[in-house]
Amino acid sequence: xxSGRLHRVCLLGAIAVGVFAGPVLxxxxxxxxxxxxxxxxxxxxxxxxxxxxxxxVAATAQQDMNAARTEQMKQQIREVLSEQEFRESLMxxxxxxGYNKGFFIKSSDEKFMMKFNGVFQMRWTHYATxxxxxxxxxxxxxxxxxxxxxxxIRFRFSGHAYSKDLTYLLELxxxxxxxxxxxxxxxxxxxxxxDEFQFKAGIFLVGATRAHANSIATMQFxxxxxxxxxxxxxxGTGVRFWGKLFDGKGEYRLDLLxxxxxxxxxTITNDxxxxxxxxxxxxxxxxxxxxxxxxxxxxxxxDAGELTxxxxxxxHTDPALNIGFHYxxxxxxxxxxxxxxxxxxxxxxxxxxxxTSSEGLQINQFGFDAGFKWQGFSAIAEYALRILDVRDxxxxxxxxxxxxxxxxxxxxxHGAYLQCGYFLPIPGLERKLELVGRVGGISALSSGxxxxxxxxxxxxxxxxxxxxxxQTDVTKISEVxxxxxxxxxANVNDDALIWRIQLQVAF
Numbered sequence: 001x002x003s004g005r006l007h008r009v010c011l012l013g014a015i016a017v018g019v020f021a022g023p024v025l026x027x028x029x030x031x032x033x034x035x036x037x038x039x040x041x042x043x044x045x046x047x048x049x050x051x052x053x054x055x056x057v058a059a060t061a062q063q064d065m066n067a068a069r070t071e072q073m074k075q076q077i078r079e080v081l082s083e084q085e086f087r088e089s090l091m092x093x094x095x096x097x098g099y100n101k102g103f104f105i106k107s108s109d110e111k112f113m114m115k116f117n118g119v120f121q122m123r124w125t126h127y128a129t130x131x132x133x134x135x136x137x138x139x140x141x142x143x144x145x146x147x148x149x150x151x152x153i154r155f156r157f158s159g160h161a162y163s164k165d166l167t168y169l170l171e172l173x174x175x176x177x178x179x180x181x182x183x184x185x186x187x188x189x190x191x192x193x194x195d196e197f198q199f200k201a202g203i204f205l206v207g208a209t210r211a212h213a214n215s216i217a218t219m220q221f222x223x224x225x226x227x228x229x230x231x232x233x234x235x236g237t238g239v240r241f242w243g244k245l246f247d248g249k250g251e252y253r254l255d256l257l258x259x260x261x262x263x264x265x266x267t268i269t270n271d272x273x274x275x276x277x278x279x280x281x282x283x284x285x286x287x288x289x290x291x292x293x294x295x296x297x298x299x300x301x302x303d304a305g306e307l308t309x310x311x312x313x314x315x316h317t318d319p320a321l322n323i324g325f326h327y328x329x330x331x332x333x334x335x336x337x338x339x340x341x342x343x344x345x346x347x348x349x350x351x352x353x354x355x356t357s358s359e360g361l362q363i364n365q366f367g368f369d370a371g372f373k374w375q376g377f378s379a380i381a382e383y384a385l386r387i388l389d390v391r392d393x394x395x396x397x398x399x400x401x402x403x404x405x406x407x408x409x410x411x412x413x414h415g416a417y418l419q420c421g422y423f424l425p426i427p428g429l430e431r432k433l434e435l436v437g438r439v440g441g442i443s444a445l446s447s448g449x450x451x452x453x454x455x456x457x458x459x460x461x462x463x464x465x466x467x468x469x470x471q472t473d474v475t476k477i478s479e480v481x482x483x484x485x486x487x488x489x490a491n492v493n494d495d496a497l498i499w500r501i502q503l504q505v506a507f
Contacts, residue, residue, distance in 0.1 A: 102507065104159070114159040119217050119506045121152040121175075127490055128497040145490060149176040151502070152216060154185065165192040177486040186235070200240040203263045206255055208233040208286050208326040210369040210382050213308045220310035220378070220421050220436050222471050222500045226454045227415035227440050229487040230341060231365065231384040233286060233328060237263045249295060251307065255286040260330045260363065262337035280333035288326040296320030296373065300431070303465060310380055311421050311434060312373040313465060319374045328365040331391075332358045340388065341413075341442070341481040341492075342405055343450035352493040353450055355482045360399030362389040376423035376431070383416040415442040417454070434460040436473070442481050452479040472501045 094108045106113035127145040153174040160167045166189065173185040188202030207213040211228040224232065236257035244251050258265050258279045265279035290307055296316040298304045304314030307322055332338070336357030344354040369382035388411045390402050402408050417440025424433045436458045443451040458473025480494040488498055 102156075102158075106159075111163065112159070112161055114157060117154075117156040117158070117507060119152060119154040119156075119504065120150070121216075121502055121504050123149050123151040123222065123500060123502040125149065125488060126499040127488070128499075129490065129494040142491075150180070151175050151177070153180075154216070166190075167192070194243075196243040196245055198242055200242065201238075203235060203237050204240065206233045206236045206257070206260075206286050207253075208288055208328050208365070209367055209384065210308050210324055210371065210380060213288070213290075213324075214306055214310070217466050217504065217506045218305060218309050218311075220419065220434075220460070221438060221456065221458060222473050222502045223475075223488055225382075225417045225419065225438060225440055226452075226477060226481070226487065226489070227382070227384065227417045227442060229484050229489065230339075230413075230442055230481055231367070231386060231415050233260050235263045236260065236284065236286070237265075238283070248307070249292040250289070251291075252289040253287065255284075257284040257286065259332075259335040259337045260284045260286070260328060260358070261339075262335070265335065265337065275334050275336075279335050279337075280331075282331040282333055284328070284330040286326065286328045288324065290322055290324040292320070292322045294319050294321040303431075305466075308369075308371055310371070310378060310419070311460075312376050312378045312423065313431065313462070314373075315376055315423070315431060316373045317375065319372070321370065321372050324367075324369040324371075326365075326367040326369075328363065330358075330363045332361050332363060334359055336400075338363070339482055340401060341444050341450075342401060342411075343444055344404075353444065353452075353479065353481050354404060355492055356400040356404055358388075360391060361401060362391050363387070364389075376425070376434075378421045380419045381416075384414070386413045386415075387411075388413065411445055413442070413444050416440060421460075432462050434462065436460060444481070450479075452477060452481055454478075466504075467506045469504050470502070471504070472499075474499050 095105055096108060097103075097105045100115075102115040102117040104113060104115040125145070125147065129142065129144065154171060155174075156169065156171040158167070158169040168189045169186055170184070171186040172182050174180055174182050184203065186203050186205060188200050188204045190198060190200040192198045205212065209228050209232050211224050212232045212234060236255060236259070238255060238257035240253055240255045242251070242253040258267075264277075266277050267279070269278040292307060296318040298314035299317050300314050302314075304316075308324065336359035338358035340356050340358050340361070341353045342356060344352050364387040365384065367382065367384040369380070372379045388401065390399050390408045390410070401411075417438060419436070419438040421434050421436040423431055424435065426433060438456040439454065441451060441453045454475060454477050456473055456475040458471060461470045463469055475488075475496075475498040477489075477494070477496045477498070480489050480492055480496055483489050483492050488500065490496070
């Protein structure tokens with residue numbers, strides 16, 4: 001095509017020469033010489049244009065040829081690299097490392113990844129109580145407790161293997177509640193078939209109550225609510241069927257466990273150790289679901305966290321509301337893994353709480369909870385109801401609750417709390433300072449009524465979000481329902497005033 005254009009240009013040049021040549025030949029000599037010079041200059045310019053056009057045609061043709069060759073080579077490379085065996089021999093898998101919400105290493109083909117996280121909670125506690133607690137021991141006196149603890153030390157290894165659908169987690173705990181000994185806290189594997197259906201097996205957080213459904217690193221108070229010390233189920237060994245529905249707006253979990261509230265029982269034991277270390281043949285069942293009624297939008301979605309995370313770190317510009325429900329069941333033959341508070345009935349010291357095991361009880365527990373967030377304000381409300389049915393009260397080996405109360409009827413226990421937080425709108429300290437408050441209570445009904453109230457308030461300073469934060473709270477408990485070093489509860493029936501300051505560093 002370009003060659004035809006060149007011929008036409010040459011023809012036009014010849015015609016032009018002929019047109020100008022006629023007058024030239026007809027004129028005088030001087031004019032003829034001038035005309036000839038102009039024609040020669042014109043021909044020279046035309047020749048240069050022709051050469052430029054020829055170079056342009058050649059370059060264009062070469063570019064078209066190079067493009068075709070390049071595309072052909074790309075196609076050949078794609079076909080070669082599609083063969084996995086050749087690809088792995090040519091480019092062997094290599095490790096990559098870095099930090100993304102934890103330190104990680106992974107293979108270049110992304111089939112394997114391991115992430116390392118840690119949490120340190122350094123706590124100072126002042127525990128003030130009455131010098132006498134006549135429910136504990138006759139004439140026993142005590143002093144207030146004050147001191148430092150590494151309340152929680154956690155190291156977590158998580159990631160995926162062979163496929164991003166096969167994930168795993170191993171977490172070690174070394175806090176003061178475990179005498180600073182390294183112990184397995186969680187150990188599980190999870191396979192994702194689809195988002196709506198996944199399977200987990202191992203030791204995992206049951207998280208029946210809302211308070212226990214989140215990481216310890218995101219807690220709004222220094223410690224869990226007292227209600228959770230009584231009704232929380234914590235960990236278990238077993239399997240879970242779960243999934244996320246409607247783009248994460250809903251979630252469900254169905255757990256089948258060896259027992260409630262413990263992961264240390266074993267299947268194979270000798271007869272002497274059966275009641276001490278083994279579990280019965282009755283699996284425990286726990287179901288939990290949570291749904292977002294109002295999704296809301298976040299100003300900082302990267303900090304929004306899980307659906308049930310307590311504080312409004314993401315700062316919702318539109319209201320967000322979600323509700324949850326849980327149900328737990330266990331026919332406790334001899335596990336005795338739950339601690340059950342009950343009203344004491346003795347001749348000398350009537351009143352106050354006693355604590356016994358769940359052995360011999362059929363347990364049905366229901367819970368309802370809700371969470372609300374908007375413009376830095378957050379509110380959580382939770383209620384739990386536990387029905388205790390003394391199944392074989394008068395038959396050996398007898399039910400401890402029946403032996404202590406003489407009551408073989410069905411008993412009901414209640415617990416609830418309301419917790420609020422608000423980020424102070426101080427210029428330069430947005431999403432840094434949060435005021436928190438909590439009120440709750442527990443009622444144990446067994447041949448009478450015994451209850452307790454809790455009031456708490458505190459202040460959080462988020463230095464680097466949840467990764468580095470300083471927290472302080474003051475808690476007043478009218479009557480401690482059970483002792484627990486994990487929950488900072490020293491003695492049953494203490495009239496306790498607890499002041500805690502905690503520095504958390506997480507990565």
